Amino acid sequence: MWKTILRRLLIMIPQLIILSLLVFLLAKMMPGDPFSGSINPNTDPKQIEALRRAAGLYDPWYVQYFRWVGNLFHGDLGTSYIQHVPVTSLIADRASNTFWLSLLTTILTYSIAIPLGITSGRHQDQWQDTSVRIFNYITLATPGFVFYILGLWLFGFTLGWFPISGSVSASASGFWGVLGSRIYHMILPAILYALITTTGTVQYLRTGIVDNKVEDYVRTARSKGVPENIVFHKHILRNSLLPIAAFLGNTITGLLSGSMIIESVFSYPGMGKLFLDSIGQRDYTTLTALILIFGILTLIGNLLSDIIMSIIDPRIRIQ
Amino acid sequence: MKKAKLFAGITLLSSVALTLAACGKSESRSDESKTASKFKEVVPTKAAKKGGTVKVAVETDTPFTGIFNDELSTSATDTEVMQYGAESLFGTDDHYVFNNKGAATIKVDQKAKTVTVEIKKGVKWSDGKQVTAKDYEYAYEIIANKDTKSQRYTSSLADLEGLQEYHEGKAKTISGFEMPDGENGRKAVLHFKTMRPGMNTSGNGYIWEAAAPYHYLKDVKFKDLMSSDKIRKKPLFFGPYKLQKLVRGQSTTWVPNEYYYKGKPKLSKITATVINPNSVAQSIKSRKFDVTQVINSQWKNVKDTKGVNFIAKIPLQYSYLGFKVGKWDAKKGENVMDPKSKMNNKALRQAIGYGMNVNEVYKRYSYGLSFRIPTLIPAQFGDYFDKNIKGYTYNIKKGNEILDKAGFKKKGTYRVQPNGKPLTIRLAAMTGNSTAEPIVQNYIQQWKKLGLNVKLTSGRLIEFNSFYDKVQNDDPSVDMFIGAWSLSSEPSPNDLYGAKAPMNYSRFVTPENTKLLNEMDSQKAFNHKYRVEKFHEWQKYMFDEAYVIPVANSYSITAVNKKLTGYSLKPSDSMGNGFPNWYNVAYAK
Numbered sequence: 001m002w003k004t005i006l007r008r009l010l011i012m013i014p015q016l017i018i019l020s021l022l023v024f025l026l027a028k029m030m031p032g033d034p035f036s037g038s039i040n041p042n043t044d045p046k047q048i049e050a051l052r053r054a055a056g057l058y059d060p061w062y063v064q065y066f067r068w069v070g071n072l073f074h075g076d077l078g079t080s081y082i083q084h085v086p087v088t089s090l091i092a093d094r095a096s097n098t099f100w101l102s103l104l105t106t107i108l109t110y111s112i113a114i115p116l117g118i119t120s121g122r123h124q125d126q127w128q129d130t131s132v133r134i135f136n137y138i139t140l141a142t143p144g145f146v147f148y149i150l151g152l153w154l155f156g157f158t159l160g161w162f163p164i165s166g167s168v169s170a171s172a173s174g175f176w177g178v179l180g181s182r183i184y185h186m187i188l189p190a191i192l193y194a195l196i197t198t199t200g201t202v203q204y205l206r207t208g209i210v211d212n213k214v215e216d217y218v219r220t221a222r223s224k225g226v227p228e229n230i231v232f233h234k235h236i237l238r239n240s241l242l243p244i245a246a247f248l249g250n251t252i253t254g255l256l257s258g259s260m261i262i263e264s265v266f267s268y269p270g271m272g273k274l275f276l277d278s279i280g281q282r283d284y285t286t287l288t289a290l291i292l293i294f295g296i297l298t299l300i301g302n303l304l305s306d307i308i309m310s311i312i313d314p315r316i317r318i319q
Numbered sequence: 320m321k322k323a324k325l326f327a328g329i330t331l332l333s334s335v336a337l338t339l340a341a342c343g344k345s346e347s348r349s350d351e352s353k354t355a356s357k358f359k360e361v362v363p364t365k366a367a368k369k370g371g372t373v374k375v376a377v378e379t380d381t382p383f384t385g386i387f388n389d390e391l392s393t394s395a396t397d398t399e400v401m402q403y404g405a406e407s408l409f410g411t412d413d414h415y416v417f418n419n420k421g422a423a424t425i426k427v428d429q430k431a432k433t434v435t436v437e438i439k440k441g442v443k444w445s446d447g448k449q450v451t452a453k454d455y456e457y458a459y460e461i462i463a464n465k466d467t468k469s470q471r472y473t474s475s476l477a478d479l480e481g482l483q484e485y486h487e488g489k490a491k492t493i494s495g496f497e498m499p500d501g502e503n504g505r506k507a508v509l510h511f512k513t514m515r516p517g518m519n520t521s522g523n524g525y526i527w528e529a530a531a532p533y534h535y536l537k538d539v540k541f542k543d544l545m546s547s548d549k550i551r552k553k554p555l556f557f558g559p560y561k562l563q564k565l566v567r568g569q570s571t572t573w574v575p576n577e578y579y580y581k582g583k584p585k586l587s588k589i590t591a592t593v594i595n596p597n598s599v600a601q602s603i604k605s606r607k608f609d610v611t612q613v614i615n616s617q618w619k620n621v622k623d624t625k626g627v628n629f630i631a632k633i634p635l636q637y638s639y640l641g642f643k644v645g646k647w648d649a650k651k652g653e654n655v656m657d658p659k660s661k662m663n664n665k666a667l668r669q670a671i672g673y674g675m676n677v678n679e680v681y682k683r684y685s686y687g688l689s690f691r692i693p694t695l696i697p698a699q700f701g702d703y704f705d706k707n708i709k710g711y712t713y714n715i716k717k718g719n720e721i722l723d724k725a726g727f728k729k730k731g732t733y734r735v736q737p738n739g740k741p742l743t744i745r746l747a748a749m750t751g752n753s754t755a756e757p758i759v760q761n762y763i764q765q766w767k768k769l770g771l772n773v774k775l776t777s778g779r780l781i782e783f784n785s786f787y788d789k790v791q792n793d794d795p796s797v798d799m800f801i802g803a804w805s806l807s808s809e810p811s812p813n814d815l816y817g818a819k820a821p822m823n824y825s826r827f828v829t830p831e832n833t834k835l836l837n838e839m840d841s842q843k844a845f846n847h848k849y850r851v852e853k854f855h856e857w858q859k860y861m862f863d864e865a866y867v868i869p870v871a872n873s874y875s876i877t878a879v880n881k882k883l884t885g886y887s888l889k890p891s892d893s894m895g896n897g898f899p900n901w902y903n904v905a906y907a908k
Contacts, residue, residue: 031784031785046473051470054465054468082384085546086546153601156601160605165592166569166570264380267595273382277382280380
C-alpha cells in the first residue's frame with residue numbers, strides 16, 4: 001500500500017513537469033501580454049516597452065521558464081502583473097473564499113443528493129422515484145449559468161432576500177458581523193450550486209441500490225431472516241455508496257478549485273474567478289500558478305480517491 | 320503623450336466595450352441633436368441636508384486592483400473607486416481649460432518657459448497636514464523613478480527640465496522643479512524645455528495634475544511603494560472624503576475628510592461596491608444603489624425606472640475605421656507609408672466611407688444612444704471642432720461614382736483594382752456584445768452594394784487582445800479595422816496621428832499632415848485663433864484624405880437617486896479628476 005502511494009507520488013513528478021511546461025508555453029502563446037491592456041493615448045509606448053523588458057518578457061521562452069521554475073522551488077510564485085501583490089497572497093486570499101463556499105456547497109449537495117438517491121432507489125418505479133427522476137432530468141438539462149442568473153434575479157433582486165455580489169458587505173464590522181456577512185453572501189450561491197450538482201450523486205446512488213437489491217447476497221440475507229431495514233442499510237446501501245466514494249478524493253481537492261461560473265455570476269472573489277480574470281488580463285504569473293495548483297490538486301485528488309477506495313473496498317487492492 | 324488620469328484612465332478595452340456596448344436592439348430615434356437634448360448633465364438642484372449614506376455601483380467583471388495613487392494606478396476601475404478622495408490639483412471650465420477654482424492655481428508663462436503652481440492655503444491631506452510643493456514634486460519623482468515601475472512616465476512629461484536625467488538615474492533631483500519657498504512652501508515653478516499651446520488645458524500630458532503625500536510616503540522605498548499598505552490599504556487624499564474601509568477588490572467605504580479645504584462635506588458615508596455588469600439593469604430597477612452607470616444596451620429595460628434621474632454626458636471617445644497604408648519602423652521609431660499598398664487609394668477609402676450607414680445602424684441597434692460623428696475632433700472641444708464638416712454620410716450612389724471614376728471596374732459582382740487584379744478587402748473588427756456582429760455584417764452588405772468584396776480577417780470578429788496584436792504589429796491580414804479611442808481632455812491629435820506616433824495604426828504619413836500637426840502645437844499656436852484655424856484645416860484634410868474615418872460615439876448615462884442633489888457630470892463641476900464633485904453631493908431636505 002505505502003509502496004503504491006510512493007510510486008504514484010513519484011509518477012506525479014514527470015506529470016507535473018510536462019504540465020508546467022505546457023501551461024507555461026500555452027500561456028505565452030496567447031496574443032497580448034499584461035501590458036497590452038494599458039496602452040492608450042496617455043501612456044508612452046516607450047515606457048511600456050521598458051517595463052516589458054524589465055519584466056523579462058523579451059527573454060527567450062526557456063530562460064523565462066527556468067526562471068519561473070527556479071522561483072517555484074523557493075516557494076515564490078511571482079508577483080501578479082496586474083494586482084502588483086505576490087501571487088501567493090492573492091491565491092491565499094481567494095482560496096479561503098472558495099474553500100468555504102465549496103465546503104458549504106458540498107455539504108448541501110450531499111445532504112440533498114443522498115436522501116434523494118436513497119428514496120429513489122428504494123422506491124424504484126414508484127411515485128417517489130418518478131419525482132426524483134424528474135427533478136434529476138431538470139437539473140441535468142438546465143445550464144448552470146441560466147439557473148444561477150435566474151436564482152440571482154429571483155432571490156437577489158426580485159425578493160431581495162440575499163446579497164447580489166461579493167463575499168462580504170462593505171458595512172459589516174466586528175468579527176461576528178463580518179462572519180455573518182460572509183455566510184449570508186455564501187448561502188444563495190451555495191444552494192443554487194448544490195441543487196444543480198446533485199444529479200450525478202443521485203443517479204449513481206439510485207443505480208447502485210437498484211442493482212444491489214437483486215444481488216445474491218441480498219437474497220441470502222433476506223432468506224436468513226435479516227430484518228428488511230438492516231438488509232437495506234447494511235447490505236445494499238453500503239455497497240451502493242462505493243461509486244460516490246470513488247469521487248470523494250476529487251471532491252475534497254475540488255474544494256479549492258472553485259467554480260468559474262458561479263463565482264462570475266455572483267462576482268464572488270474566489271479561485272475560479274481569479275482564474276478567468278487572469279486569462280482575460282494576461283496575468284501570466286497568476287495564471288500559470290493557478291493551473292499548476294489545479295493540476296496538482298487533480299493528481300492528488302485521484303490518488304486520494306484510489307486510497308479511499310482501497311480502504312473501504314477490500315476487493316480493490318492496488319498493487 | 321498625454322496625462323493618464325480621468326477620461327484618459329479608460330483603457331482601450333473599456334472604451335471599446337463602451338462603444339460596442341452602446342449598441343442595443345431596435346428602437347427608433349429622431350436625429351442626433353434631439354437625442355442630445357434628451358439628457359441633462361446635472362440633477363435638479365434642491366436644498367441639501369446633512370447626513371445619509373450614498374451607495375455607488377462599480378461595474379466591472381474583475382475585482383479592482385486597489386492601487387490608490389494616481390502616479391502608480393493603471394486601471395480605470397481604481398480611478399473610479401478612489402474618486403471620492405483623489406481630487407486633482409486644478410479645476411477646469413467646461414472645455415477643460417484650467418481655471419483657478421481648484422486646490423491650486425496655475426499660471427503658464429510662454430516667454431519665461433515656466434508654469435507656476437501655487438497650492439492654496441488650507442488644502443490639507445486627510446491627516447491634517449498642508450499639501451506642499453514637495454508633495455507635488457514627489458508625484459513627479461514617483462512617476463519618473465524607475466524603481467516604482469510606474470507606467471506614467473512619458474516623453475511629454477520629460478519636457479520638464481531635468482526629469483529625464485532623474486529618470487535615467489543621472490540626477491538625484493529634478494532640476495527643473497523649483498520650490499521658491501522651500502519644500503514646505505506652497506509654490507512650485509516648473510521650468511520647461513519647450514512650451515506647448517495645450518499647457519493651459521487639463522490632460523495636456525506635459526503637466527502632472529496630482530500630488531502625493533511626501534511626509535507620509537517618504538519612508539517607503541520606491542520599489543515597495545506599489546504594494547505598500549500606505550498605498551494599498553491606508554492611502555491619504557486631500558479630496559472631500561477619506562477612505563475608511565476597504566474590502567480588497569470588492570468595496571471601498573468613505574467618510575468625510577474633516578480637513579477638506581472647502582469645508583466638511585455633507586454625506587456621512589459613501590460606499591462603492593463592485594457589481595457584475597450583467598446585474599446592472601436589475602440593480603437600477605430594484606434601486607440597489609444610489610448611483611449606477613447605465614449600460615446602453617440595457618437602456619430599454621431601465622429607462623422607465625421610477626425614483627431616479629437619468630443624466631448623461633458624451634464622453635471623450637470615438638470609434639473609427641482605419642486603413643492600413645504602411646508599417647511601423649521600430650528601429651527608427653516612425654511610421655513608414657507604403658505608396659503601393661492596396662488601401663493607399665483615396666477614392667477607395669472615400670467610397671468605403673460613403674458606404675457606411677452608421678446612423679441607420681445605430682438607430683436600429685442602440686436606441687439612439689450612439690450616433691455618427693463627422694470629424695476626428697469631438698464636439699466637446701468647443702471651437703476646435705469644425706462644425707462645417709459633415710463627414711461621410713451614407714451615399715451609395717456617390718460611392719459608386721467615385722469608384723467608377725477612379726477605375727475600379729466591375730467584373731461580375733465585385734470590382735477589381737485599377738490594375739486589373741481582383742480586390743478583396745479584409746476588415747478586422749472586435750468582438751463586443753450581441754450587436755457587434757450584426758453591425759459589422761451590415762456594413763459588409765453595404766460595401767457589397769458598392770461592388771466591394773469585404774471579408775472579415777480570420778473570418779469572424781476578433782477578441783480584443785488578438786485584435787490589437789494584429790493591428791499594432793501591422794499584420795498583413797488586416798487591410799482596414801474598426802477600433803476605438805478614449806481621448807485626453809487636451810484636443811491635440813498629435814499622439815494618435817503623428818508621423819512618430821506608434822498609435823497611428825493606419826501608418827499614414829504625409830508632409831501636409833505632419834505640417835498641420837506641428838503647426839497646431841507650435842509656439843504660434845499659443846494664439847487661440849491660429850490654433851483653432853489649424854485644427855479646422857487638419858479636420859478638413861483628414862476628411863478629404865480619409866485615412867481614418869470617424870464612426871460613432873455614445874452617451875454615457877448615469878442613474879442617480881432622485882433624492883440626491885448636487886450630482887453633476889459637467890467638467891466645470893468636477894474635482895478636476897473627471898468625476899462629479901462629491902463635495903456638492905447631498906441628500907435633499
